Amino acid sequence: MVQGFKPEFFGTANAFFLPQTLFTLVFVAILAAVGGYGTRYLALVSGLVAALFGALVGTAVPLLVAGQTLDGEVIAYLVGTLVGINLVFVLAVILASATVGRRVYAGVVFGAPDARGALAERRVAIIRRPAATLADGHVTHIEKSPIDLDLADEQWESYVNVLEKAGWTTIEVDQADDLADSVFVEDAVIIFGDVAMITSPGSEHRIAETEAVEVTVRELGLQVAHIVSPGTLDGGDVLKVGRTVYVGRSGRTNAEGIHQLRHIVSALGYTVVAVPLTKVLHLKSAVTALPDGTVIGYLPLVDDPKIFDRFLSMPEEGGAHVVKLSDDTVLMAASAPESAQLIENLGYRVISVDISEYEKLEGCVTCLSVRVR
Template identity: 55%
Template sequence: MSGIALVRKPGPRIAEGIVTHIEREPVDYERAAAQHDAYVAALAGGGWRPAYAKPADDLPDAPFVEDAVVVAGRVAVLTRPGAAERRPEVESVAQAVRELGMKTVRIAPPGTLDGGDVLQVGATVYVGRSARTNDHGITQLTALVPERRVVPVDMTGVLHLKSAVTALPDGTLIGDPRYVDLPDLLVPPEESGAHVVLMGGDRVLMAASAPQTATMLEKRGLSVTTVDISEFEKLEGCVTCLSVLIEE
């Protein structure tokens, strides 16, 4: 499996990004930019060709492109972020996916939906009810992806569903049961071990902050690539929210 990795470079105002469930820490813009370059290089090394959304230096959270669009096949569902100050991020992402030849549909008011609340596992789509994603948004997404089974998930104490749980290549859910109630969770040794990007086959991308989880997954037969995203973790970011992978 390979394709396109939609990404966006962080801007110099990144330190002003929204923080909800953790204490704010200083964010080093230059270090964040270098970490982002290394993250994109890791995806490229896994066969994912980078495609950059236009810079949005006036929007601090703009590098978290996952929240602006949900890709289902060749359809791009443009979201309506729950944080009003993040909604201007969507139009430039919309332009990027249209330039990639994708059909776009859109979440409309009063619906809100953040892409970070959407976890696709085969034909099943888990959607977290959160401060950013409401029932109107979940209902609209269900109608926009009729070929998928949409499963609403209650959660607590984290920003997004994918802050608490993602999936391994075989469909096993890996996550933290303190934040989300899903059956048969594989519990990682570190909180950031719940965040896994599938790069195709047995290859996964993870944060360097979860070395014990990386070892655990390697023992399960997976090929693990790790990247340092510490500056983004200070903003409740994780490896999943910095890209949207589009299969070709």
């Protein structure tokens, strides 16, 4: 006769699952230490691996301590528990790894942002691995060129290595092979201190990119704001210089998107300056800024340089794009050696990286990461 579950059974159940839990935590810690929780898919795999090994080892150890021999009969019993008494345990660990585990991992690695800008001080860079369909990415102001996917992967790895060697901790948004342009993660989110503004991409092909990005910034503990339809706004159209936010009125960012941006960030102490844009895809395709706030750009692509308080013309198109790594160091594309020398002569250290395959898709060094700062 089947009996109902009685309170006195809790002790037996706890005693049975305690070893599994302890060993699973050990395996989780090992996998987390090697980056096993860097993305949601990795977290699922890590949860499965940790749960299986934890359940098997945790069940086997008490048997061996009790004098059992690890023979065929015992092994068959251990495997059988995975579809029996240990099955719920395994499923629970997998679910927890993909949800709570990711949040705990982010909290341990990056720390909880307990004050405005605290997370930024940890120098976090959000990145997204290029899609297998990268070659299908869209271009608007240049002719489409063939993309070498292997070279693109190598260049992305080199770019990430530069960030990490410069002291930035990188966190990956889940890869999306069905979203060709998703490697250009900058367009999906803009960071203002501890507020992450999820954009409203101006291309219908890119709207789905924001979903996984929002998951990532929430896991980092950032507050979230949204640009919503009918407003459109791409992150590549937004350039922050101190408390001034320049936003390009481009083919991807409309007046309603700028209006919503102004409403949200004015409450955070920023001033929004709209910039007419007709010659390039995004504002930061034409201009970026040095750490001292000087706006630099390639003059043939800039509609009106007088909009900016300080403007310095660069001799090459790729020279218009810099990523601030620190107060005295910037990252630039290898395609602009003359511009790099000019900036070095201003007292900055320049680190160059080859991103030729991304430049074929109207990308630049700013597009491939979002710095939490």
